[in-house]
Amino acid sequence: MAFLRGTWRFLVGVKDALVLILLLLFFIGLWGVLHSRGPLTVPGGAALVLNLNGPVVDQPSEQSTLALASGNSSAPRQIAVRDIVRAVDRARTDSRIKLIVLDLDTFIGAGQANLQSIAGSLQAFRRAGKPVYAYATAYTDASYYLAAQANRVAINPLGGVLLTGPGGPNIYFKKALDKLDIDVNVFRVGTYKSAVEPFLRSDASPEAKAAEQALVDSLWGSYIADVRAARPAADVNAVLANLPARIKSADGDLATVAVQSHLVDQISTSVDFGRGIAKLVGRGSDRREGSFNSVPLGRYLAATDSRDSGPAVGIVYVAGMIVDGDAPLGTAGGDTISALIAKALTNPDIKALVVRIDSPGGSVLASERIREALVVAKQKGLPIVASFGPVAASGGYWVSTAADAVYAQPSTITGSIGVFAVIPTFNRALTALGIGTDGVKSTPYSGDPDILRGLTPDTKVILQASVEDIYRRFTGLVAKARNLPVTRVDEIGQGRVWSGKSALDLKLVDGLGGLDFAVAEARRRAHLDVDARTIDIERKPSRTAQLLAALLSTSNGDEIDTQAARDPFGQATRLGQARILSAIGEASAVASGPTIQAHCLSCSGLVPPRPDYVARAQGLLAKTMALAAR
Numbered sequence: 001m002a003f004l005r006g007t008w009r010f011l012v013g014v015k016d017a018l019v020l021i022l023l024l025l026f027f028i029g030l031w032g033v034l035h036s037r038g039p040l041t042v043p044g045g046a047a048l049v050l051n052l053n054g055p056v057v058d059q060p061s062e063q064s065t066l067a068l069a070s071g072n073s074s075a076p077r078q079i080a081v082r083d084i085v086r087a088v089d090r091a092r093t094d095s096r097i098k099l100i101v102l103d104l105d106t107f108i109g110a111g112q113a114n115l116q117s118i119a120g121s122l123q124a125f126r127r128a129g130k131p132v133y134a135y136a137t138a139y140t141d142a143s144y145y146l147a148a149q150a151n152r153v154a155i156n157p158l159g160g161v162l163l164t165g166p167g168g169p170n171i172y173f174k175k176a177l178d179k180l181d182i183d184v185n186v187f188r189v190g191t192y193k194s195a196v197e198p199f200l201r202s203d204a205s206p207e208a209k210a211a212e213q214a215l216v217d218s219l220w221g222s223y224i225a226d227v228r229a230a231r232p233a234a235d236v237n238a239v240l241a242n243l244p245a246r247i248k249s250a251d252g253d254l255a256t257v258a259v260q261s262h263l264v265d266q267i268s269t270s271v272d273f274g275r276g277i278a279k280l281v282g283r284g285s286d287r288r289e290g291s292f293n294s295v296p297l298g299r300y301l302a303a304t305d306s307r308d309s310g311p312a313v314g315i316v317y318v319a320g321m322i323v324d325g326d327a328p329l330g331t332a333g334g335d336t337i338s339a340l341i342a343k344a345l346t347n348p349d350i351k352a353l354v355v356r357i358d359s360p361g362g363s364v365l366a367s368e369r370i371r372e373a374l375v376v377a378k379q380k381g382l383p384i385v386a387s388f389g390p391v392a393a394s395g396g397y398w399v400s401t402a403a404d405a406v407y408a409q410p411s412t413i414t415g416s417i418g419v420f421a422v423i424p425t426f427n428r429a430l431t432a433l434g435i436g437t438d439g440v441k442s443t444p445y446s447g448d449p450d451i452l453r454g455l456t457p458d459t460k461v462i463l464q465a466s467v468e469d470i471y472r473r474f475t476g477l478v479a480k481a482r483n484l485p486v487t488r489v490d491e492i493g494q495g496r497v498w499s500g501k502s503a504l505d506l507k508l509v510d511g512l513g514g515l516d517f518a519v520a521e522a523r524r525r526a527h528l529d530v531d532a533r534t535i536d537i538e539r540k541p542s543r544t545a546q547l548l549a550a551l552l553s554t555s556n557g558d559e560i561d562t563q564a565a566r567d568p569f570g571q572a573t574r575l576g577q578a579r580i581l582s583a584i585g586e587a588s589a590v591a592s593g594p595t596i597q598a599h600c601l602s603c604s605g606l607v608p609p610r611p612d613y614v615a616r617a618q619g620l621l622a623k624t625m626a627l628a629a630r
Contacts, residue, residue, distance in 0.1 A: 040303035042096045047281045047294040048087065051103040052146075055608050056081050056110035056118070058358035058389045059319035059538065061330030078330075078611070079297075081114040081389075082515065082536075087297055088121035090304050092128045098281050100125060101294065102134040102146055105270070109142035109608040111358070111390020112166075112219060113409035113500065117514035119226065122149040135273045141165065142608070144263070145223065148231040153264040154273045160254025161263045163236060165223070166606050167216040171583050172198045181428035184591070185455050187464045189471035190418030190495030198587055198601065199422065211496050212602060215413070218499040219606065222411045233262035308533040313522045314350040315515070316341055316537045318370060320610070321589060321599075322362035322395045329539055330612065332359055334366025336539055338373035344537045345377055352383040352526035353537075354518045355403060360600040361394025364419065364470055367598060371477075374402035383525035387518035388412040388509065390607050393497060393600035397508075398474060401481035404525065406509040407518045408500035413607070415503060416600035417478060418495025419471045421463050422591055427454040449595075463595075470596060482507055497600060578609035585613030 060078035091097040100122070110118075122132055126149075134147035137156035141163055147153045155161070177184060177199065184199040191207050204212070224236055239246065239261045250256045258264045268276070274290030284291025295303070320331040327333025344350050355374060361367065378384050386392075386403035393416035400406050408414055430437065430452060437452045448459045455463075475493055479486040484507060492498075492506050503509045511517065523532050586604050590597065604610070 040299055042094070042295050042300060042303050043293055044096045045098050045281055045293060046096060047099050047101045047277055047292060048091045048097050048300055049101045049103055049294045049296050050084060050087070051106075051296060052079060052084075052143075053103075053106040054078055055108040055611070056084065056114055057319070057330070057608075058082075058114070058356060059317045059330055061320070061612055062328035062539075081110065081117060083297065083301055084118050085121045085514075085516070087300055087304075088118070088125050091300070092121075092125045092130065094304070097130070097295075097300075099130055099277075100132045101277060102132065102150060104134060104136040104139065104143040104147060107136070107143045107146075109140070111607045112142075112145075112223065112411035113388070113390040113413075113514075115142060115145045116222075116226065116409045116411060117516075118146060119149045119230070120514060120516075122146070123230070126151065133273075133277060135268070135270065137270075138162065139258075139264075141223070145227060147264070148227045148234065152266070154266045154268045155255050155258055155264045156269060157255050157267050159258075161258040161261075162254075163240065165216070166219045167212075168579065168605060170198065170204065170602070170605055171580065171587070172202050172204075173587065174198075174200060174202045181426075181432050183425045183428060183454065185423045185425060185449075185460070185463075186420060187460070187467045188418065188420035188495070189468055190420075190493065196420050196422060196601075199591070208602065215497055215499055216606065218502060219411050219413075222499070222501065231262075235261075236263075239263065306533075310349060310533065311351045311526075311528050312349045312533045312535045313352045313354055313519050313526070313528070314344045314347070314535045314537045315519070316344070316353055316355045316374075318355060318357045318359050318396065318399055319389075320359060320612070321586075321593075322359055322366045322370070322399075324363045324366045324594060332362070332366070332370070334363065334369035338369050340537050340539065341370075341373040341377060344535075345380060345382075347535070350382070350535060351528055351532075352385070352522035353377055354385045354387055354515070354522050354534075355399065356387045356389060356515055356518075357392040357396045357399060358389030359393075359396035359399075360391050360603045361396050361398070361416065361598045363594045364395065364398070364596050364598050365594065367395035367398040370399050371402045374399070378402065378404070383522055385518045385522040385525070387515045388414055388500065389515075391600070391603050393603050394418065394598040396600075398477065398598055401477040403481070405511070405518075405521055407511050407513045407521065408503055408509045409514060410499065410501040410512055412500030412503070413497055413600075413603045414500060415492070415498040415508060416495055416598075416603065417474055417489065417493035419467050419474060419596060419598050420495075421467050421596045423449050423451065423455065423463070423595060424591060425449075425451045425454045427452060467596060470598075474598065478508075497603060578614055579605065581617040582609035582613040583617075585616035586610070588616055589613065 054077035056079050058081055060080055088100065091100065126132055132150040133152050134150035135154045136143055136147065137159040139147055139155065139161045144161055144163060186196045186200055188196055197205060197208060227234060227236055246257045246261065247254065250260065255267045259267060271290035274292055278292040282293040284293060316337065318332045318337060322332040322334065324334055326336045353374070374384050384403045386400040386406040388406065388408035389412065391413045392400060392408065393414050397414055397417060439447065441447065444458065449455055475486055475489045479489045492508070498506065498508065500509065500512060504512055519534060523530060583604060586601060590599055590601060
């Protein structure tokens with residue numbers, strides 16, 4: 001037996017050594033490949049291809065090195081909106097770029113505010129006399145919004161345009177919690193603080209439903225106005241008003257309906273579309289049918305990246321759920337971001353800060369930690385400007401109160417000035433299982449809040465008072481920052497969510513515009529040149545992850561994706577499934593997060609599903625099924 005154990009340990013050691021050697025050889029080879037390439041160049045008279053094969057976000061979530069190396073990551077590739085906007089802006093004045101091709105065949109989506117930012121850059125590109133062409137097998141809300149900005153829009157013969165607009169069902173857990181004998185104790189301030197309703201009700205309250213209806217009406221109105229301005233012949237509302245009749249008259253041919261409705265210009269296969277682009281910019285270097293002279297997004301950015309020096313505006317990213325402590329990219333860790341801000345203050349080139357917020361909120365303590373770090377920067381003489389992305393609500397809005405000026409897009413989802421506390425208790429469930437609890441106390445509050453035996457009346461009083469105190473602090477911060485009476489802030493607070501356009505009317509923001517507007521304002525306040533550089537202030541991925549990402553980005557094709565045809569209804573179905581999983585994952589994160597939070601759970605149904613929440617929900621469902629199978 002001892003001989004067998006020794007042999008087994010020897011074999012395990014050999015296996016571990018081989019794995020280490022293989023990994024070492026892999027990274028040596030990777031380093032060699034990346035450093036043996038010549039300088040990246042941009043071909044003359046080329047098309048810049050924006051192959052948006054994934055969701056567009058403010059800050060892509062960090063993926064593990066192993067997942068990148070193996071290609072086994074379940075999360076879709078995320079694209080930073082800043083990369084798209086920067087590439088389009090550079091291409092506008094780059095004589096080597098003749099036109100832009102939007103490859104939207106595998107575009108998952110983006111928040112409407114980010115779509116507006118991209119659209120603004122594309123429109124500026126067109127005003128410079130350069131055309132934009134769009135192609136996809138099927139278009140849904142986000143992809144069609146971008147396609148509408150193009151000079152010419154093409155669709156696959158097997159595709160169609162399916163627009164649904166913002167809104168849809170939310171998930172409510174009250175009956176399921178009752179069946180499990182689990183009590184969720186909620187303490188809140190705000191008539192419209194609907195973030196906790198999934199734990200308390202089986203449907204939306206009338207107040208929450210009315211507020212959300214007003215919000216989606218505002219977002220859809222903004223969408224329709226933008227599409228009509230870019231493509232006057234496309235009357236989306238008229239198309240939706242009698243869509244079944246239009247489809248029936250076209251014998252079910254959705255692509256033909258899209259052309260007849262002036263939503264698109266031509267029906268074309270991807271190869272034929274590529275041939276048409278080749279007539280304008282020349283054939284691709286590989287000479288394959290459908291290829292054309294082009295440069296992909298990642299390569300173009302790498303080839304045009306400059307290493308400037310001198311005065312700069314630093315851009316701090318608060319993206320994802322705000323959590324205590326450190327957190328990876330795509331999640332706003334209070335300690336991580338405050339440390340990054342403190343480090344930025346040691347850089348003498350940074351003369352102003354823009355805080356880019358795309359977050360539904362989260363931990364109050366973490367939100368305050370980030371705000372305090374920004375206040376310190378302001379005390380050192382740096383102007384602070386806030387830029388709102390798709391969502392800047394609750395804790396996200398809390399952070400913005402440190403800013404000298406705030407900018408949002410018309411379709412930004414913001415406000416949700418309210419606070420709540422969530423504590424689940426399991427005393428009924430334990431009793432039903434025959435499990436008793438007992439113990440001793442040194443004070444009346446020993447062991448509180450007691451999730452095993454339930455909350456005492458005194459504990460409930462303390463928690464409600466704490467929530468009300470933080471709400472008073474929240475409204476006080478907003479009142480001081482926005483120069484409004486506290487009573488007025490309380491009226492427009494109460495947890496209600498607003499669109500950016502409504503927020504401007506309510507004086508919750510100072511102006512409408514994207515990140516470029518905020519950067520321009522920061523330059524003006526810091527007395528910098530209009531073209532002063534920017535520095536992204538965010539946690540950097542590991543060196544290995546950067547090497548892998550750089551290698552993978554260069555493998556991006558330079559022609560339209562030729563995968564099998566996409567089904568517009570299939571896209572909508574998959575998006576709906578992802579939204580449900582994202583809602584479950586976020587509810588789980590809220591329930592297991594800090595006791596007191598400033599979080600807008602209702603905001604999530606109006607933006608693309610978060611991959612981290614989807615993964616969290618998938619893990620929960622897998623565990624549930626495993627337990628049920630025992």
